[in-house]
Amino acid sequence: MLVSDFSYDLPEDRIAQEPLADRAASRLLHLDRRAGAWRDLTFCEFPGLLRPDDLLVLNNTRVFPARLCGHRRGMRAQPISPRNPASRNFLHGRNEVLLTRQVSLEPNDWECLVRPGRKIGIGEHLEFGEPPELEAEVLQHGMFGERVLRFAPVPDFFGTVERLGHVPLPPYIARDDRPADRERYQTVYARERGSVAAPTAGLHFTPEIFDKLRNRGIEIAEITLHVGLGTFQPVRAERVEDHHLHRELYSISPGAAAAICRARDANRRVVAVGTTTVRTLEYAARQTADGRILPGQGEADLFIYPGFEFRIVGALLTNFHLPQSTLLMLVSALAGRETVLAAYRHAVEARYRFYSYGDCMFVE
Numbered sequence: 001m002l003v004s005d006f007s008y009d010l011p012e013d014r015i016a017q018e019p020l021a022d023r024a025a026s027r028l029l030h031l032d033r034r035a036g037a038w039r040d041l042t043f044c045e046f047p048g049l050l051r052p053d054d055l056l057v058l059n060n061t062r063v064f065p066a067r068l069c070g071h072r073r074g075m076r077a078q079p080i081s082p083r084n085p086a087s088r089n090f091l092h093g094r095n096e097v098l099l100t101r102q103v104s105l106e107p108n109d110w111e112c113l114v115r116p117g118r119k120i121g122i123g124e125h126l127e128f129g130e131p132p133e134l135e136a137e138v139l140q141h142g143m144f145g146e147r148v149l150r151f152a153p154v155p156d157f158f159g160t161v162e163r164l165g166h167v168p169l170p171p172y173i174a175r176d177d178r179p180a181d182r183e184r185y186q187t188v189y190a191r192e193r194g195s196v197a198a199p200t201a202g203l204h205f206t207p208e209i210f211d212k213l214r215n216r217g218i219e220i221a222e223i224t225l226h227v228g229l230g231t232f233q234p235v236r237a238e239r240v241e242d243h244h245l246h247r248e249l250y251s252i253s254p255g256a257a258a259a260i261c262r263a264r265d266a267n268r269r270v271v272a273v274g275t276t277t278v279r280t281l282e283y284a285a286r287q288t289a290d291g292r293i294l295p296g297q298g299e300a301d302l303f304i305y306p307g308f309e310f311r312i313v314g315a316l317l318t319n320f321h322l323p324q325s326t327l328l329m330l331v332s333a334l335a336g337r338e339t340v341l342a343a344y345r346h347a348v349e350a351r352y353r354f355y356s357y358g359d360c361m362f363v364e
Helices: 044-050 156-162 200-203 207-215 256-265 275-285 326-335 337-349
Strands: 026-032 037-042 055-059 061-063 067-072 093-104 110-113 127-128 134-141 145-151 192-195 218-227 248-252 269-272 296-300 312-317 360-363
Touching: 026 044, 037 044, 044 207, 044 360, 055 256, 055 275, 061 093, 061 156, 093 127, 093 145, 110 134, 134 156, 134 207, 200 312, 207 218, 218 256, 218 275, 248 256, 248 275, 256 269, 269 275, 275 296, 275 326, 312 326, 326 360
Parallel strands: 026 360, 055 218, 055 269, 061 192, 269 312
Antiparallel strands: 026 037, 067 093, 067 127, 093 110, 110 145, 127 134, 134 145, 218 248, 248 296, 312 360
């Protein structure tokens, strides 16, 4: 199967640069995968699409300001040029570090992306803040530009990151982050800190939507998967089967595991909010001989593409994804590649808003 089989044309003006003022005002494309048909709705109508005995599963991870702007030790940081607002602070000797996964607590080692990274060698030191409040040494190089950085001890590492860091908006949002993004690039139910990207299907929910769900008797469970490189890394292989995902930390509480098993035993539908929820549930189901979900934590690296056999998830709420991405492949595994691409072409023609701050699709 070729990666190029998952391409589609998207005009740049369909890529959402700003969130809507009302989260639930997003449009929703309702896709019936068996009939290969769709209809245009709004997210406010989502609760009415669920069955009374559905189990809705959310990813309650919380995005932290994982993008740090600094400079190499001994190089003085220069002011940022106002001529390029999308520069993301790369100009004039500055470096950006995106913290993607904590490798160890003591010492405090992190897997990171560094930009620009070609001149940053093993043994170099990076400093963040003026005067420096964080310092890190480069320990290792990865295959695709990743680095492992060791941060020098500080009294409150995450508190310092919260002050110095920036919201890690995706690169297709061509602007710098703003204070409002700290709240808006976050689900209203985000609790567990650890993601470098939001589980964007959840950005449409509001307290009022949850009230509607509860009034209909919909059961809700929460799991956690901290979004890292495994979710958004580009596919560099030509054949889908040759691609491998990075590991991402997940956890499932005893209450969530029990709710999922009850639904499965009663042949009730499990509705996943977002592709991260899908990968967590399907990975966990493959850790037991009978496919039952057990409480616990681990690192998921399950790559889902057409031909995959779903054991838990029966329906999916998801945003629209980049061409040739693993996320688009996952949705295609559930609904069929041709059906999904046809629905995407309709969404483009109907001027849906795409990607993180964009509209969504419900596949059932």
